[in-house]
Amino acid sequence: MEAGAKKQILDILQEDCRRSPEQIALMLGLEAEAVKAAIAEMEDERLILKYPALINPEKLGDDTVTAMIDVKVVPQRDLGFDQVAERIYRYPEVRSVFLMSGGYDLSVVIEGRTMKEVALFVAQKLAVLEHVQSTATHFVLKRYKKDGVIYDEEIEDNRLQVSP
Incomplete structure (x- = not known):
């Protein structure tokens, strides 16, 4: 094809x-x-990796805390950022890891049950990794749109009115 x-x-x-x-x-x-x-x-070919469903955690009553962490890393000789990124993405709390341009090197998205749990992950697991210089944690307060889907948008009924 x-x-x-x-x-x-x-x-x-x-x-x-x-x-x-x-x-x-x-x-x-x-x-x-x-x-x-x-x-x-x-x-x-692993072009298609997964078929996920996009869930609205607020409607589910899920109080999971999501955080985006900016990570500055010292790149390793002949490996760049890959080995550090791999160590990070192996943690089960980690949902995504991206190599970034700009003021920091990696963007890490994690989920935890509480803000304290997320903070402990950063302090005890992430920030102490060899080659990690610094971290800055940003907590998600509200979701408006993800993957092109608006969370709180009302579904419009565009059908024509039919009367007897």
């Missing part, structure tokens, strides 16, 4: 990963078996 068709399949799956290969095939004018094969190939 051509790269353009694969990109279209990926776009559809990113918007709603519940779409079946048959639905995607219908949307793109392709054969369902070709779509199934393309998806399987992209999964094997």
